[in-house]
Every structure is written in C-alpha cells, then in structure tokens.
Amino acid sequence: MKLTRIAQLGAVAAVAALTLTACAANEGGSTAPTSSESQAAALSGNLVGQGASSQQVAIQAWTAAFNQTNPDAVVEYDPAGSGTGRESFLAGAVNFAGSDRAFKVDEIAKGGFGACAADSGIVEIPAYVSPIAIIFNVPGVKSLNLDAATVSGIFAGTITKWNDPAIAADNKDATLPDLAINPVHRSDKSGTTANFTDYLSANAKDVWTWGSVEEWPAGVVGEAAEKTSGVVEAVKAGEGSIGYADSSQAAGIASVKVKVGSEFVEHSPEGAAIALDASKIEDGRTDGDLAFAIDRTTTASGAYPVFLVSYLIGCEQYKDENVAALTKAFFQTAVSEEGQSSAAKNAGSAPISDDLRTQSLAAIDLIK
Template sequence: MKLTRLAQIGAVAAVAALSLTACAANEGGTTPAATDSQAPSLTGTLNGQGASSQQVAVQSWTALFNQTNPDAVINYDPAGSGTGRESFLAGAVNFAGSDRAFKTDEIAEGGFGACAADSGLVEIPAYISPIAIIFNVPGVDALNLDAATVAGIFAGTITNWNDPAIAADNADATLPDLPINPVHRSDKSGTTGNFTDYLSANAADIWTWGSVEEWPAGVVGEAAEKTSGVVEAVKAGEGSIGYADSSQAGGISSVAVKVGDEFVEHSAEGAAKTLDASAIEDGRTEGDLAFKIDRTTTEAGAYPVLLVSYLIACEQYEDENVAALVKGFFETAVSEAGQETAATNAGSAPISDDLREKSLAAIALIK
C-alpha cells in the first residue's frame, strides 16, 4: 500500500465491498522497535470496523505498519462502535474497534463468527482519549460546568444559556438569553456510552437513563450521525452544545468540568490520570483488559469524561495468516512508537508501560 491512500480514511463504505477507510500493514508480529530486519514482512488483507474515535489513530498506525509491511493491507471502516461489534460478532470483519468492551454476558453468550470455535476474546485498551464537551455560544469562549449542570442540559431540565445553574460557576461570562440546543449522536455510539456513563455516575438523579450507547427516545436535542456530524452541528448552530472525541474537536470552545474543587479542561494527561485511578473489571480473562472507569475520581488534574477505545480480536482464528496479521497490527498499535504517533496525530493519551506489558501479554494469546 502507498501512503497516499491514507487520505481515504475519512470515507465510510460497506464492509462487503471492502472499500473501507484505512490501509495498514504490520511488522511480522513484533513491535517496530523490536523488528528484525531479516524477518519476512506479512502479506494479506484484514478487515476491521468500529469506533470513529479511533479513526485518526488507525491512520497513524497504518503509516507505521506500512514502513515494514508494504504488501499487507488492513481496511478499517469507522462506522461506529456498535456496528463494529455487531460485524465482528457476525464474522463480517476480522477485528473490531469499540469505545466499550464486550460485556461479560455478551461474551458468555458466544457466537463470535470472526473466531474459531470456543475461542476467547482479546480486548486491548489501545486508544485513551478525553471526550470534549463542545459548545457554540456567541461571546462565550470558555465555560465551567459541574456534572449536575451538564446532566441537566442534556436531560432537558436546563434550557437556556443564562440559567442560574450555569451562571453560578461562570461569573465572568456574559451569558446570552439564548435557548440551549443539545446535540447527541443518532447512531449507536461508544462515545455516547462513555458520556452517559459519566452523567449517570455523577448525577443519576438528573440523568436517569443510565449508561447507554443509543440516545434515549424522547430526550431533548438534535441528533447527528457520527462524531463528525456532532462537531458540524455544534459549529453550525448558535446555542448548541455536544460531545465529541477530542481528536475531532480542535478549534471549538469546550467545557471545563468540575473535579473535586477545581474545573478541569479536557486533555490527554487528564484522561490518563483518570485511567490510572481505575481498574480492570472483575470476571475478565487474561486477554480481556476491560476497564471500569472511575468517573467520580477527585484526583487533581483528572478528567473523567473520557473514553477507552478497544481493539478487539479472537484468541484463536481459523486462518493462521489472519491471526498473524491481527497479532502484529495490535502489537504495533500498543508499541511505544504506535502510541506516540497516535498521541501526536490524534491527541490521545499514551498507555503506561505497565498497561503496555499487560497488553502485549494479551496479544501473545492470539493464534
């Protein structure tokens, strides 16, 4: 593959047609830093689908892949987390990207068409990113909001920008008498799941729908498809507010959320601090590194409105070459070089050395 095809990554196409958005290759099951110059490069094609939040990161991992495996191709369609998991379950793709891991009851039910019979899953937290709460309010460049106020806005109980709840934490802002237009995802979205998980964990008496990937029917707001749609809707509509992966929220005003006694702006460092305060869920297998994010942390500088996006694969594939390609691609993604290039291009938080070690041990199970 030639690097010029990276420009195609923004195009969403059907999996069956294989006109998907990113092309990538990999270095024979080793990380870039450890690649043996004499080792043969991998060949073949993988198909993946899932979280649009990972789009820029996949583009970055693609470039790194192609440095050592120019004849191996990975197609990735950023159609959304839910779609990616459904396609992986149906066996339509070889791997998935998702802003949440499969739930333990989903795994117990089985039926993963991408995998060999009785295979376990490998779920790797390869992409850690803050979710920016973005807004478009004339004359207002910055806002401080606590969780209850954010929940009230998206639940529809706070409907005007000069509401006393907003004014209380923004004494220096000139808040207009302007209706609030909350913008949410129309598609099934891991970003929505992570955002509503934050609302539910911190303001369950206001946001009463729990942690959901599909926006609840009847709840106020404008619906927009995928991250790009939310960003464009907020940009285009005065009085709008929405949520989006920070990699696609550049140049838009955003909210600082209250954590403990301070207001914290979204940042990769803040997201990483929140993950450091979190733990892997109980009941997970050796290769399943699914985190329970601590949304209520009061750690100084932590930003709890974040997503942890997973690369999801089978422990065992029917095709050994597919297994080798998946294994190598995942190793590239979690390598120090892979995490650094994603951080540079997507603004994500590099995983810690400890998590990298755990991730590589999980990836080693792929065969």
C-alpha cells in the same frame, strides 16, 4: 459494506513523524526493536476492521507504521461506530473491531463470535485513551465551567437557556445570552455516548436518570447527528448548540471545563491519563480481556473523568493463520511505544503506561 483503505487516507503526517522518530533513534544509537519490527518476515494480505469513529485518526497512524514493515499488507477500517463494529465482528464480517466499550461479560459468555475459530475466546486491548470534549457554540463565550449536575441537566432537557442560574453560578465573568440550548447527541449506536452518559449517571444520577447507554434514550431532548463528525458539524453550525465528541475531532471549538473536586478541568490527554490511573480492570475478565471499570467520580487533581478507553478486539484463535498473524502484528504496532506516540501526536490521545503496554502485549501474544 463500504470500507476505507486508511493507509491512503490522512496517514502522511503519521508516516513523516514515524520516519523522523526512526532517524533520531538511529542517530542516538541502537534501540530495542518493536514487536512488528522483529518479525522474521514481512506479512501480506488484507486485514479488515470496523467500529469506533473515535479511533479513526489513530488507526491511520498505526496503519502507516504497520505498512513500513509490512508494505504488502492492506488494512481496511470502516469507522461505522462502536456498536456496528462489535455486531460485524460477532457476525464474522470483519477480522477485528474497534469499540469505545468492551463486550460485557454476559455477551462474551454467549459466544458466537463469527470472526473466530470455534470455542475461541477474544482479546480486548485498551489501545486508545482519549478525552471526550464537551463542545459548544455560544456567541462571545469561549470557555465555560460546568459541574456534572449542570451538564446532566442540559442534556436531560431540564436546563434550557444559556443564562440559566445554574450555568451563571460558575461563570460569573461570562456574558451569557438569553439563548435556547440545543443539545446535540449521536444518532447511531455509539461507545462515545456510552462513556459520556456513564459520566453523567455516575455523577448526577438524580438528574440523568437513563443510566449508561450506547443509544440515546427515546424522547430525550436534542438534535441527533451521525458519528463524531456529525456532532461536531452540528455544533459548529448551530448557535446555542452543545455536544460531546472525541477530542481528536474537536480542535478549535469552544469547550467545557468540568468540575472535579474543587477545581474545573479542561479536556486533555494528561487529564484522561490521570483519570485512567484511578481505574482498574474489571473483575471476572480473562488474561486476554483487559476491559476497564472506569472511575468517573475520581477527585484526583488534574483528572478529566469524561474520557473513553477504546479497544481493539480480536480473537484468541482465528480460522485463518494469516489473518491471525496480521491481527497480532497490527495490535502490537498499535500498543508499541512508537504507535502510541504517533497516535498521541496525530489524534491527541493519551499514551498507555508501560505497565499497561506489558499487559497488552501479553494479551496479544494469545492470538493464534
């Protein structure tokens, strides 16, 4: 398995932003230290994670912040996909996982988490909240209004041309070509796919009949592309293409406004935050397991329900005390106000609320 030392990749902007933030705080008077800043001594050693490609830019920012107070610690993260990350965490091949979906209750009940000490529970921290952009490449068209049934029909293969009446009905001012639609989906096991298909299923289950799935259903139309970057490149390269991608990697690409209630809403961190506010933590979870049941059918004004909550997943108890300390401090950095602000600036994510931060820090305190 090839891992990427992200402290050296793309974190320069995050370091600069965090340094400026720290300077501004000093000029304005004393502030309460973050959890990582208040550590008695800097940590050292290697912390290895794997998982969601959606989190990659945010993890770069968090690593930059973490290394400011722990310069001898190395964080390695392989953005191989949510499913791969969870599987590696189960196998004990990595210390933590990043995933665009939490472990299911029955998966946790089976146990066998190789990264953890015997009989340890797990913590799942909703550290990254981001809209999923529905991106497209249609000559002469920069924005489209689509309701859930139309989006579902496009990805199910029942709507095949860009000038289809269902698309034209909500885009009367657009010049829609007689061009074949090429839906692009993830080829790998993906939490982004799980969240996207969850939206389709919740809002148009009579059109999208495959439910919420991490792996694209066999036989369903479209082009397969690996990881978020692959979907983005395929859409950019192919006229008539449409796909879904974490918005952190969708800048500058035409995107869909989805229908929520009576309005059409474009993807934004603010819209994702409003939709998250309409959701609750699932029943049956432990104090350290903050997995959300997302309300995809909210009609709250400004809500953008096509979004993901991506989790940092670790052990309540590790076999190695130093790994536990590194994981705990890194997770604290990620959910801190500074960490969330840096991720928002660099990845376009929605910062978690103060209440959720309090819950998350309590869950992280369970790590030993």
